Amino acid sequence: SKDDKFGIIKSAFWHRKFASTSSSYSKKPKVLFLGSGWSSVFFIKNLNPKLFDLTVISPRNYFTFTPLLPKILSGTVETNTSTEPIIEYMRRNFRNNPQFIHAKCVDVDSDAKSVTCDPLDSGEPSFSVPYDFLVIGVGAQTNTFGTKGVEEYAYFLKEIEHAEVAFQKIVDNFRAASMPSLSDSERRRLLHFLVVGGGPTGVECTGELSVLMSRHLGKCYPELMPFVKVSIVEAGQRLLPSLSQSTSKFVLNVFNKSNVNMYFGKVVSEVKQKSCVLKEIKTGNTEEIECGLVLWASGLKETDLVTKLKRKWNIPESSRALLVDQYLRLQGLDNIFCLGDCCKITPTKLSENVELVLEKVGSPTLEALVNARKTLAKDFPQLNDSKWNHKDEKFQKSVSELKEKFTEGTKEHFVEVLKLVDHGYCPPFPTAQNAKQAAIYLSRLFNSGAVLTGRYVDSAFCEKWKGTLASLGGMKVVMNSPYFNVNGGLFPFFLWNGVYMLMFSSFKMRLSFFFDLLKNFFFSRHLIL
Numbered sequence: 001s002k003d004d005k006f007g008i009i010k011s012a013f014w015h016r017k018f019a020s021t022s023s024s025y026s027k028k029p030k031v032l033f034l035g036s037g038w039s040s041v042f043f044i045k046n047l048n049p050k051l052f053d054l055t056v057i058s059p060r061n062y063f064t065f066t067p068l069l070p071k072i073l074s075g076t077v078e079t080n081t082s083t084e085p086i087i088e089y090m091r092r093n094f095r096n097n098p099q100f101i102h103a104k105c106v107d108v109d110s111d112a113k114s115v116t117c118d119p120l121d122s123g124e125p126s127f128s129v130p131y132d133f134l135v136i137g138v139g140a141q142t143n144t145f146g147t148k149g150v151e152e153y154a155y156f157l158k159e160i161e162h163a164e165v166a167f168q169k170i171v172d173n174f175r176a177a178s179m180p181s182l183s184d185s186e187r188r189r190l191l192h193f194l195v196v197g198g199g200p201t202g203v204e205c206t207g208e209l210s211v212l213m214s215r216h217l218g219k220c221y222p223e224l225m226p227f228v229k230v231s232i233v234e235a236g237q238r239l240l241p242s243l244s245q246s247t248s249k250f251v252l253n254v255f256n257k258s259n260v261n262m263y264f265g266k267v268v269s270e271v272k273q274k275s276c277v278l279k280e281i282k283t284g285n286t287e288e289i290e291c292g293l294v295l296w297a298s299g300l301k302e303t304d305l306v307t308k309l310k311r312k313w314n315i316p317e318s319s320r321a322l323l324v325d326q327y328l329r330l331q332g333l334d335n336i337f338c339l340g341d342c343c344k345i346t347p348t349k350l351s352e353n354v355e356l357v358l359e360k361v362g363s364p365t366l367e368a369l370v371n372a373r374k375t376l377a378k379d380f381p382q383l384n385d386s387k388w389n390h391k392d393e394k395f396q397k398s399v400s401e402l403k404e405k406f407t408e409g410t411k412e413h414f415v416e417v418l419k420l421v422d423h424g425y426c427p428p429f430p431t432a433q434n435a436k437q438a439a440i441y442l443s444r445l446f447n448s449g450a451v452l453t454g455r456y457v458d459s460a461f462c463e464k465w466k467g468t469l470a471s472l473g474g475m476k477v478v479m480n481s482p483y484f485n486v487n488g489g490l491f492p493f494f495l496w497n498g499v500y501m502l503m504f505s506s507f508k509m510r511l512s513f514f515f516d517l518l519k520n521f522f523f524s525r526h527l528i529l
Ligand code: FAD
Pocket: 034, 035, 036, 037, 038, 039, 040, 057, 058, 059, 060, 066, 067, 068, 069, 070, 103, 104, 105, 106, 137, 138, 139, 140, 157, 158, 201, 303, 305, 339, 340, 341, 342, 430, 431, 432, 433, 434, 435, 469
């Protein structure tokens, strides 16, 4: 496209310019990427191989297409369909001899500009890898909130192995429950599948489990169907709290119709080998429920590496992630960047740059700020239309409260208004679509030379929400978009398949997914019991 051509010309220009001004610049700068997930694949694909050397380090030598995990859990798609060998991907998309190191990064030394890695084979010594620029994209892990028994007895759904192990456990439970010697109560326990968390992961898993039980395992074991139960526990008052009320209602109806047991306002406070304890948040009352499988999908927490780096770089304990500025730079360290679930954007504060803001705004009033927001949003994403609505009732109420303490039109009053805007900034959600957008943005910053020259002339990063799709199993899909919401029906179903087909990282994945769909349509699921 025209934009791409312009980008290449611009890149070649700074590259020549930089090369001629730096005597030490004999080799290309070495970019080191930690991780092989969503942010990694889009960074690799968009970084210019003519300008940088690239090394990727990850304990996983493949990329996982996470939206398909609930479908692996239910045997709808095969493992190969949602994975892509990262080395092959790098060779295809970053042709200039990229290097992959199959190891786990355990530390970063920002002074020495190197990372320490542990090989996956225990007993082998640690080693270090130098970098000029480091990009951290190590994702997150499932949060257990330190709940007793979760690590020992619950199942997760963050990685391919999790989905495979949980699927096998479901099948094993059916086999065990079919033994004639078993008591009915033990049969009922084995066939009770309980999902913890009513966010997108929990809801998608519950939907898939429900379809797997009723339409597929039910055909293999019709005599066991009266004993089968699927439950979901949500601490809040509705499923999919980040989507619209109408979508939550639709999911509630679908689950009611498929006899899914739903618990609201309750948390699972302990998981035992054959049961779990439910605690009502309001009253503190507890009840113990027998079950054969607990699937834990209660949100995210940082990885061990991020915990270590947070301590090292004095990032507050309370933050779930590494803090980066609006250009995705780690605060205080100019040559380290972070992407995806492992970071949280905290943009430079307007209230700490009052003089600069006033220069652009003219007068210290809310009206002037609103008029100048487009120009200022280039550097301060908190002023972007998607982040700040000055007509919002809550914001207007806070502004009118300010009038009691400060005189309108004064600098003091203006600073307080800026503080409200700063405070209202909501960082991007930890989703694949945001990780992808951030990765493409950062690769462009690299290609344009901004990271080398330190001159950040491009606009600050601000994600664009393009919509959310969640599959409830079978052909039921819900969709929320910036323009309209559709729950159920053929349109979101085809959209889900179309969007993900486009998002797959290779043609092989697309073909494989297409064949999985065909196989399912004509021959039902391939269940080896
Ligand atoms: P990841 O994709 O998790 O990748 C992290 C990488 O870092 C991995 O390769 C890991 O092995 C590696 N790593 C970890 N520790 C280290 C270390 N110490 N050293 C080196 N490498 C390391 N989002 C959507 O937008 N749409 C969806 O439909 C959707 N569906 C989802 C379904 C499920 C079941 C789940 C769990 C998530 C889903 N998400 C979805 C969220 C999405 O998967 C994440 O937001 C996305 O994976 C984040 O990308 P990332 O690159 O930050 O991390």
